[in-house]
Amino acid sequence: MLGAGPAGVIAAETIRKHRPADAITIVGDEPEPPYSRMAIPYLLAGQIGEAGTWLRKGAGHYEALRINVVPGRATALDTASRIVSLADGRQLGFDTLLIATGSTPLQPPIPGINLPGVHPCWTLADARRIMALAGKGARVLQMGAGFIGCIIMEALALRGVQLSVVEMGDRMVPRMMGPTAGGMIKEWCQRHGVQVHTGTRVEAISPGAPLSVRLSSGEVVAADLVISATGVKPAIGFLEGTPIRCKQGILTDWRMQTNVPGIYAAGDCAEAFDKLSGRHVVSAIQPNAADQARVAALNMAGMPAELPGVTQINVLDTLGLVSASFGRWQGVPDGEHVELTDRAASRHLSLQFKDDVMVGCNSVGWTEHVGVLRGLVEGQVRLGTWKDRLKEDPTRLMEAYLASAQAQGQWRGAWDDRRR
């Protein structure tokens, strides 16, 4: 396995279950026991210690499973001779390979981005640097209000910092939420003491204590810490020059195999084929990494398995306001749409339909219906007459789901039709 995150670890454990005699190696380029990035906000909030982020906490877990965890950075892959080269010159041979190298933060080309005190929030090492600077009352400026940016805001607030957020999009979480939902999340954050600048870029960061951050609005903000949360990209640079086909991420088939037989990819670095939408997608969330790793591992162990679909769901807790986006929340050509907004109560629903299927949605403040929304979108449940009823009153989601659940049989049929 290349990569010691959730995908690498789950794949190694799955292979071990089915192949007791195989030699299994995980190569990871961070000097930590395999850990979950998802746990970093809890570490920042002081709710867990570093050991709480480790994926497996039992002492000797990997040794007991005879999984060899090797520190090292893969720099090249020879697909013909089946050898991975590491940065320190070592070469590792393999029969089957899983690429599970995840993603790395995008660093915007801004003067001052490499100054001390400017950090992404992606690794445990980043978290340590952030914790050292984000003490009570510290002035923290966060670049980016996307998925990760919003997730870490709660932790930063709990640390008692003075937080400013700068997002170049016209709203918060612009790649996950429509204008109304993104606007409501912004209002919520502002009500909770966060300065939010949308439609604004950080133009330059100047050194000093504090740092001076120049915004495109002309404003200059003093900051003891700048956190860069401006997106990530699959960590696949070392595949350049190999025959492995990549677009945004590594292209895989239903079995998570790349175009090179015996070489698989899973997790944030992979572009998996989503049977429901019929497209390849990178959906960089941990449940997908886990599902894809299991499927890849079963195939690597000689047990055919297919990925049922790629979960395109993001559920976000921004300073206590829960929002969610599912599937094609922006809508589809010739689709239909209904929206219901109660700004005073911070509640919003936006449902997107194609024919009588709900293909995507945004919700803000509807914690009780997250499961139903997911069931309707992922299950491609045919709503029949319930589509029009939902268009009249979107709050009847639960009724619509219960009444249409029997249509799951039709959905299976539709799915099977696609595969023929």
Ligand SMILES: Cc1cc2nc3c(=O)[nH]c(=O)nc-3n(C[C@H](O)[C@H](O)[C@H](O)COP(=O)(O)OP(=O)(O)OC[C@H]3O[C@@H](n4cnc5c(N)ncnc54)[C@H](O)[C@@H]3O)c2cc1C
């Ligand atoms: C702060 C934060 C909060 C998050 N919160 C959530 C959340 O609430 N819900 C959710 O679903 N997801 C969340 N995520 C995203 C989630 O962590 C990722 O989707 C998940 O980690 C993907 O797992 P992975 O195994 O594919 O990749 P990673 O966890 O990124 O693991 C990749 C591994 O590969 C290693 N590696 C990279 N390049 C090389 C190389 N060349 N050679 C060797 N090793 C290499 C890395 O060091 C790492 O060990 C969060 C992420 C962050 C940063």
